[in-house]
Structure formats: structure tokens, C-alpha cells
Amino acid sequence: MTDEPRAWRVVLDFIERDLLDGRLRPGDRLPGERALSAELGVGRSSVREALRVLEVLGLIRTASGSGPNAGAIIVALPGGGMSALMRLQVAATGFPVADIVSTRLVLETAVAAELADADPQPSLEASVTLLDVMESRSLSDAEFLALDAEFHLSLAEAAGNQVIMATMAGLRSSIEGYARAGAATLPSWPDTRARLRAEHRDIVASIRSGDAASARATVHSHISAYYAETNLPTSRVPATPL
Amino acid sequence: MTDEPRAWRVVLDFIERDLLDGRLRPGDRLPGERALSAELGVGRSSVREALRVLEVLGLIRTASGSGPNAGAIIVALPGGGMSALMRLQVAATGFPVADIVSTRLVLETAVAAELADADPQPSLEASVTLLDVMESRSLSDAEFLALDAEFHLSLAEAAGNQVIMATMAGLRSSIEGYARAGAATLPSWPDTRARLRAEHRDIVASIRSGDAASARATVHSHISAYYAETNLPTSRVPATPL
DNA sequence: TAACGTATGTGGTCTGACCACAGTGGTCTG
DNA sequence: CAGACCACTGTGGTCAGACCACATACGTTA
The missing domain is CATH 1.20.120.530 (GntR ligand-binding domain-like)
Known part of the structure; x- marks a missing residue:
């Protein structure tokens, strides 16, 4: 039994590790939801649940559309x-x-x-x-x-x-x-x-x-x-x- | 233009109001995800995104199955x-x-x-x-x-x-x-x-x-x-x- | 009476589909 | 040639429906 964690935790852990290892820095754009979903082998809804947590916690800002301002962006405003x-x-x-x-x-x-x-x-x-x-x-x-x-x-x-x-x-x-x-x-x-x-x-x-x-x-x-x-x-x- | 908020915000606001008005107290069980979805007129995935936030914030604890210990329960352990x-x-x-x-x-x-x-x-x-x-x-x-x-x-x-x-x-x-x-x-x-x-x-x-x-x-x-x-x-x- | 097993309902997850939005890049027009 | 215009494309946002695993509740059976 691998005791697999909930899918959204996988996403949260993945992003947290990227942050800790410096692969993701404030200002960077996260991969798209669909890309993350495919890369981590979880459903897009699970990816979204993780992103929602990060958004409420003030770590990312999301915007639809296209261009450099769109997508999920690390902001990390303290507090x-x-x-x-x-x-x-x-x-x-x-x-x-x-x-x-x-x-x-x-x-x-x-x-x-x-x-x-x-x-x-x-x-x-x-x-x-x-x-x-x-x-x-x-x-x-x-x-x-x-x-x-x-x-x-x-x-x-x-x-x-x-x-x-x-x-x-x-x-x-x-x-x-x-x-x-x-x-x-x-x-x-x-x-x-x-x-x-x-x-x-x-x-x-x-x-x-x-x-x-x-x-x-x-x-x-x-x-x-x-x-x-x-x-x-x-x-x-x-x-x-x- | 009603400037409608994101669906998961509606859920979050709804639960927050219930908490503030005392309709929901620590120890209580929230309505099921499907019930909330129907009541608020949003998709279940949106309900889940809101619940996920509450869970990570430590306000609720979720468990599958049935019985008094199942479902989403307000815990609100400080910190x-x-x-x-x-x-x-x-x-x-x-x-x-x-x-x-x-x-x-x-x-x-x-x-x-x-x-x-x-x-x-x-x-x-x-x-x-x-x-x-x-x-x-x-x-x-x-x-x-x-x-x-x-x-x-x-x-x-x-x-x-x-x-x-x-x-x-x-x-x-x-x-x-x-x-x-x-x-x-x-x-x-x-x-x-x-x-x-x-x-x-x-x-x-x-x-x-x-x-x-x-x-x-x-x-x-x-x-x-x-x-x-x-x-x-x-x-x-x-x-x-x- | 006690043990068993199924019915029921929960959260957990995935899939596929649509929408609105905002740049992009081409086309058309002056 | 320069400018305005508009369809194209990819993003997040949302929804509906379908499974699954799990834990209890309750009826059935020994």
C-alpha cells in the first residue's frame, strides 16, 4: 500500500518544492492547469483545488486570457x-x-x-x-x-x-x-x-x-x-x- | 452587469456568513457537497475548491464514508x-x-x-x-x-x-x-x-x-x-x- | 440473539465539455 | 504602405456526469 496522498496535496507539494528549490520565484508564471494536470498525473480539478488554496493564501494571482499577465503568477505578498x-x-x-x-x-x-x-x-x-x-x-x-x-x-x-x-x-x-x-x-x-x-x-x-x-x-x-x-x-x- | 464573483467565493462567503451568524458552530457538520452545490447554484467542483481552502486553513476536517464522523466538520483549532x-x-x-x-x-x-x-x-x-x-x-x-x-x-x-x-x-x-x-x-x-x-x-x-x-x-x-x-x-x- | 452482508450516502477523483476573456497575427481597407 | 479590424488561440472559470473507496445503518440470516 503506497498510502497515496490526496491528489491536490501532490500538486501543493510539487509547487512547494519548486518554490523551496528556487525553480519558482516571485514573478514567475506557473505552468497551465492542463499542463500541471498532465505532468503530475492528476485531474485538472485537483490541480485547481491546489491553486485555489495558493490563491487564498496570497501566494499566487490568477487571470484568464492570454499574454504575460495571464495565468497563475507567484506573488507572495507577505501577509x-x-x-x-x-x-x-x-x-x-x-x-x-x-x-x-x-x-x-x-x-x-x-x-x-x-x-x-x-x-x-x-x-x-x-x-x-x-x-x-x-x-x-x-x-x-x-x-x-x-x-x-x-x-x-x-x-x-x-x-x-x-x-x-x-x-x-x-x-x-x-x-x-x-x-x-x-x-x-x-x-x-x-x-x-x-x-x-x-x-x-x-x-x-x-x-x-x-x-x-x-x-x-x-x-x-x-x-x-x-x-x-x-x-x-x-x-x-x-x-x-x- | 451583476459583476458576479467567482463561484467558489460564493461558497466561501456563504459558509463564512453561517459561521458569523452562529448557524454553524465548531463541531457541526456542513451540508454535503452535493447539497451545497444545489443550494447555491454552483458546480460541485466549485464547492470543493472552497472546502479545500477551509481544510487547509484548518477550519474543517473532512472524512469520507458515512456516520457522524464523516463529512466536513468545523474544527477551528486556533492556528x-x-x-x-x-x-x-x-x-x-x-x-x-x-x-x-x-x-x-x-x-x-x-x-x-x-x-x-x-x-x-x-x-x-x-x-x-x-x-x-x-x-x-x-x-x-x-x-x-x-x-x-x-x-x-x-x-x-x-x-x-x-x-x-x-x-x-x-x-x-x-x-x-x-x-x-x-x-x-x-x-x-x-x-x-x-x-x-x-x-x-x-x-x-x-x-x-x-x-x-x-x-x-x-x-x-x-x-x-x-x-x-x-x-x-x-x-x-x-x-x-x- | 448475534453475526453477516448489503444498501446508502459520503468525500475523492477524473473526464469532457463549454464559456469569457485577452493577446496575437493575419487580413482588409484607406 | 500604414492603419484599423477581426478571427484565432490558449488561458482560467465553471459545470455536469461518472466512477471509486470508504464507513455506517439496517435488514437478513444462522
């Missing part, structure tokens, strides 16, 4: 799939908001401290650009919160730790979810919005000051203050459209 | 799918070992501090049991390292933060991978093994002492010492069999 995973995990088990917040506190204060201590001062250019965009008065609440989440993500990116970056990216949609739910419970959303903007500037400033402890504190109060201010007792992260 | 995701992410981009280590440092020191500060002293029963098992002389290196990773994971579990737990679970296979690779570079592996055991005991003791700062330090030195001792300069996490 691209972590987001989908977190979303579904939240849907199935419902991470408590408190756990998400405290995880943010742990990760983001560490990131801020690392940035403050960094030898060549990180530029934080991308982060500041986002803050500038957030000054616009014409932003909807949802847009503002999306930019807010992106700002926090950009700090993780600046720190350069790919694992933390991927994790934060995965938390992003959950963060947006609870932030949106929390915004509805606030007495004066416009005031909060202005305060958040100021706090964001403070975070950048404290990081640039090079004082790790100060950076930690600024980030900590920014995140925990917002959470404390909202009325989300034991609530769970609400749904976000996929 | 069950994060592992697969990390694996493939590693395969595609290759997280630097240094990033994994520093992420561990951030998360695990926070966990240790939280445990030490916890009001009702956490029992750490599961963790201590693992340590007892690790005393056995008959353990292979791989087994020892697997238990090591599990011990660290058990601490995260004890802390009760589901998000951190899921993240650590996702990192587990990567951690085992670099630990295994590092063990090969050590001068005296048996000595290291004994030292790791002692350090694990120290971690438990420092947590139980209630001194958060001490717990932090113990964990920090445990993780960073092992990494520093090994010779893994810019190496990447090696492959682990799926």
Missing part, C-alpha cells in the same frame, strides 16, 4: 493570505476583541521601540505620507479607519521584521472591524478623529526622538485609550465583507 | 491553518530566521510577564507535564525539539490570549525547523539539551515567583542564547515535510 486566514478564524471561533487589542499592544510597542532604537533613523516616509492623506476632510469614516490600520501596518513594515509584518497584516481586517464597531459607540467621533490624528503624529515624533521608552508609551496609550473609550465589553470582531 | 500558511509563505519568500527569533522574543516575553502577573496563579500543569516528558533519555533529537516547541506553545495557551496562541502555533513548525538546523551546528548537543531542560524549569519557576521582570529576562535569555549559540547567520528556515 496577503494571513488576512484571509484570520478572517475565517475569527468567523469560526471569534477572537475576543480584547485579545486582538492586547496582541497589538505587544507587537506595536515592540515595533515602536525597535524603530526608535534603530541605528540609521528609519525614514517613516510611507507612514507620514499616510498621515498627510488622513488630514483630508473628505474621507468617509470607513476610509479613515482603513488608513488608520494601514498607518499602523506601515510602522511594522518600516521595522523590517517580516514575521511581525505578516502578522500585523493578518490582523488588519480584524482591527478595522473592531475600530469601526467602536467608532459607532463614541460620543463625538469627529473629536476622536482629530485626537487620533494628533496621536499618530506623536507616535512618529517619539520614534524620531530615539527614545524607545517614550515611543513604547505613546503607542501603548494610543491603542489602549481608543479601546477603553469604546464600549466593546466582551464583543467579538464583527464581520467584514470579503 | 491549525496558520501553520500551513506560514509554511507556504516561508517556501515562497523565506522568512529570515532572525525575524522569527525576534518575533518569538517579543511574544514570549510578553506571555511570560502576563503569566507572572496573573492574579489567580496559572497552573502551568500542561507545561510542566511536557517538561517531565522531556526528561526521558530515550527521546530522539527531533522528538525533543518537537516537545520543546510544544512547551513554548503551552505557555502561550496558558496565557489565554487566543490571538497570540494562534500566532505561536503558526510559528511552531518554523521554530522547529530552525531549532533542528541549529542543533546540528552545536559543539555538544547533549550538554545543550540538559541546559535547555534546566532553563525551561527556570522559566516556570520565575513565572510562579510572580516577578514579571524576572520572567521576561529568563525567557529572553533562553531564546536568544540558543539562537546566538547556533551558527545560522543569514540562513532561512529549512523545509519541513508537509
Whole structure:
């Protein structure tokens, strides 16, 4: 008994090995579904099941038609799939908001401290650009919160730790979810919005000051203050459209 | 133009909504593939693609045959799918070992501090049991390292933060991978093994002492010492069999 | 009553067929 | 000769139908 694995696993393993051995690199195009099917001796439907997994996980991007942009292409954006995973995990088990917040506190204060201590001062250019965009008065609440989440993500990116970056990216949609739910419970959303903007500037400033402890504190109060201010007792992260 | 989404997305959305609305809870069985296909008006292959995604993400477990154990069942073990995701992410981009280590440092020191500060002293029963098992002389290196990773994971579990737990679970296979690779570079592996055991005991003791700062330090030195001792300069996490 | 064996329904897989789409390359027209 | 035009080709996306292996449920039989 060869104990043969499920057919789609064969495909997944095959592609994983190609990735590990460097035969496939980000930007490359995978063989066509029909070609893979023939090469591995499995049905096209099994190939598709494997490709679907890779797509949801954010490792490939597929497009029909012809030309260089068509087919399945390795993208491997860090955290691209972590987001989908977190979303579904939240849907199935419902991470408590408190756990998400405290995880943010742990990760983001560490990131801020690392940035403050960094030898060549990180530029934080991308982060500041986002803050500038957030000054616009014409932003909807949802847009503002999306930019807010992106700002926090950009700090993780600046720190350069790919694992933390991927994790934060995965938390992003959950963060947006609870932030949106929390915004509805606030007495004066416009005031909060202005305060958040100021706090964001403070975070950048404290990081640039090079004082790790100060950076930690600024980030900590920014995140925990917002959470404390909202009325989300034991609530769970609400749904976000996929 | 209704801009209809891909068929498998419809299935994924449908199941996600059922999860969010509580119609589907862990332990429940999903409708059969043929039933879902008919209900949603999509082909069975599309249903299967969606189910495959859920399976790889660790949200469902599938079994053929009949009876209560057959079919697709919601499991939603935290981090069950994060592992697969990390694996493939590693395969595609290759997280630097240094990033994994520093992420561990951030998360695990926070966990240790939280445990030490916890009001009702956490029992750490599961963790201590693992340590007892690790005393056995008959353990292979791989087994020892697997238990090591599990011990660290058990601490995260004890802390009760589901998000951190899921993240650590996702990192587990990567951690085992670099630990295994590092063990090969050590001068005296048996000595290291004994030292790791002692350090694990120290971690438990420092947590139980209630001194958060001490717990932090113990964990920090445990993780960073092992990494520093090994010779893994810019190496990447090696492959682990799926 | 207990052992057996079949009916039933599940997921797992493959095949073949169609569709929409996007470049490609030829043809036709000015 | 240059440009616009359009059928051709190959891609992913989807569906329908057909098997298979498997595990249970239940009726039959000893």
C-alpha cells in the first residue's frame, strides 16, 4: 500500500518544492492547469483545488486570457493570505476583541521601540505620507479607519521584521472591524478623529526622538485609550465583507 | 452587469456568513457537497475548491464514508491553518530566521510577564507535564525539539490570549525547523539539551515567583542564547515535510 | 440473539465539455 | 504602405456526469 496522498496535496507539494528549490520565484508564471494536470498525473480539478488554496493564501494571482499577465503568477505578498486566514478564524471561533487589542499592544510597542532604537533613523516616509492623506476632510469614516490600520501596518513594515509584518497584516481586517464597531459607540467621533490624528503624529515624533521608552508609551496609550473609550465589553470582531 | 464573483467565493462567503451568524458552530457538520452545490447554484467542483481552502486553513476536517464522523466538520483549532500558511509563505519568500527569533522574543516575553502577573496563579500543569516528558533519555533529537516547541506553545495557551496562541502555533513548525538546523551546528548537543531542560524549569519557576521582570529576562535569555549559540547567520528556515 | 452482508450516502477523483476573456497575427481597407 | 479590424488561440472559470473507496445503518440470516 503506497498510502497515496490526496491528489491536490501532490500538486501543493510539487509547487512547494519548486518554490523551496528556487525553480519558482516571485514573478514567475506557473505552468497551465492542463499542463500541471498532465505532468503530475492528476485531474485538472485537483490541480485547481491546489491553486485555489495558493490563491487564498496570497501566494499566487490568477487571470484568464492570454499574454504575460495571464495565468497563475507567484506573488507572495507577505501577509496577503494571513488576512484571509484570520478572517475565517475569527468567523469560526471569534477572537475576543480584547485579545486582538492586547496582541497589538505587544507587537506595536515592540515595533515602536525597535524603530526608535534603530541605528540609521528609519525614514517613516510611507507612514507620514499616510498621515498627510488622513488630514483630508473628505474621507468617509470607513476610509479613515482603513488608513488608520494601514498607518499602523506601515510602522511594522518600516521595522523590517517580516514575521511581525505578516502578522500585523493578518490582523488588519480584524482591527478595522473592531475600530469601526467602536467608532459607532463614541460620543463625538469627529473629536476622536482629530485626537487620533494628533496621536499618530506623536507616535512618529517619539520614534524620531530615539527614545524607545517614550515611543513604547505613546503607542501603548494610543491603542489602549481608543479601546477603553469604546464600549466593546466582551464583543467579538464583527464581520467584514470579503 | 451583476459583476458576479467567482463561484467558489460564493461558497466561501456563504459558509463564512453561517459561521458569523452562529448557524454553524465548531463541531457541526456542513451540508454535503452535493447539497451545497444545489443550494447555491454552483458546480460541485466549485464547492470543493472552497472546502479545500477551509481544510487547509484548518477550519474543517473532512472524512469520507458515512456516520457522524464523516463529512466536513468545523474544527477551528486556533492556528491549525496558520501553520500551513506560514509554511507556504516561508517556501515562497523565506522568512529570515532572525525575524522569527525576534518575533518569538517579543511574544514570549510578553506571555511570560502576563503569566507572572496573573492574579489567580496559572497552573502551568500542561507545561510542566511536557517538561517531565522531556526528561526521558530515550527521546530522539527531533522528538525533543518537537516537545520543546510544544512547551513554548503551552505557555502561550496558558496565557489565554487566543490571538497570540494562534500566532505561536503558526510559528511552531518554523521554530522547529530552525531549532533542528541549529542543533546540528552545536559543539555538544547533549550538554545543550540538559541546559535547555534546566532553563525551561527556570522559566516556570520565575513565572510562579510572580516577578514579571524576572520572567521576561529568563525567557529572553533562553531564546536568544540558543539562537546566538547556533551558527545560522543569514540562513532561512529549512523545509519541513508537509 | 448475534453475526453477516448489503444498501446508502459520503468525500475523492477524473473526464469532457463549454464559456469569457485577452493577446496575437493575419487580413482588409484607406 | 500604414492603419484599423477581426478571427484565432490558449488561458482560467465553471459545470455536469461518472466512477471509486470508504464507513455506517439496517435488514437478513444462522
